[in-house]
Amino acid sequence: MKRELVAVAVLLLSFASAAAAQEKQPAAKPAPPPIEARVRKLWDAYKNKDKATLSAMLDGDFRQFEEGMSTFAAKKAQVNSVDEFDLLSYTLSDFNVKSVGPNAALVTYIAQYEGKSGGEVSKAKSAFGELWIRAGSEWKGLYMQETYVK
Numbered sequence: 001m002k003r004e005l006v007a008v009a010v011l012l013l014s015f016a017s018a019a020a021a022q023e024k025q026p027a028a029k030p031a032p033p034p035i036e037a038r039v040r041k042l043w044d045a046y047k048n049k050d051k052a053t054l055s056a057m058l059d060g061d062f063r064q065f066e067e068g069m070s071t072f073a074a075k076k077a078q079v080n081s082v083d084e085f086d087l088l089s090y091t092l093s094d095f096n097v098k099s100v101g102p103n104a105a106l107v108t109y110i111a112q113y114e115g116k117s118g119g120e121v122s123k124a125k126s127a128f129g130e131l132w133i134r135a136g137s138e139w140k141g142l143y144m145q146e147t148y149v150k
Contacts, residue, residue, distance in 0.1 A: 035105050035132050036095045038139050043111075047087040054079045059133060059140040066146045078144075086116040103134040104142075110149065125149045 038057065045053035055075070062075040073081075090113035098106045107130045114123045131143040 035097050035107055035139055036109075038132065038141075039095075039107060039109065039130065040092060042141065043087075043090055043092065046082055047090065049082040051079050051082060054082070057140060059135060059142045062141055062143070064144045064146075067148050084117055088114045088116060088121070090114070100131075105132050105139075106130070107132060111146075 042054065042057050044050075045057065058075045058078065060075060062078065064073045064078050066073075090111055092109055092111050094108075094110045096108045098108075100106050107128075109128055110125065111128055112123075112125045114121065116122070126146045126148050129145045129147075130141060132139045133142045134140075
């Protein structure tokens with residue numbers, strides 16, 4: 001009889017600890033959309049002056065604003081800007097992807113890059129904020145804002 005009571009007690013304790021372990025585990029977060037890879041692909045396309053890929057990755061209503069600009073730039077201006085600026089190298093870091101709806105995400109990150117325009121080489125460190133939307137099965141850039149970091 002004593003063995004049976006010990007066995008029942010051990011069994012009850014194991015059920016209780018298993019239930020407690022299940023309660024302590026936080027709910028799994030859904031995986032963020034694969035937008036970081038899309039952002040990196042966009043930078044590669046810019047560096048390689050691949051206008052077809054750039055155009056395909058930006059929504060038709062794309063807009064951009066950078067420091068020093070007086071108005072928003074549209075998709076066509078962004079795609080054609082590869083003709084005026086040679087992106088020589090870049091490093092992207094500190095990615096944060098935040099879902100803002102079932103088909104939209106806010107992406108922020110830091111970019112350090114070097115480029116050449118008009119024969120002059122320049123370096124920059126900037127914070128980027130971008131809004132990406134799902135168009136069908138693809139994620140496309142809708143808005144981009146660059147702010148220089150001192």
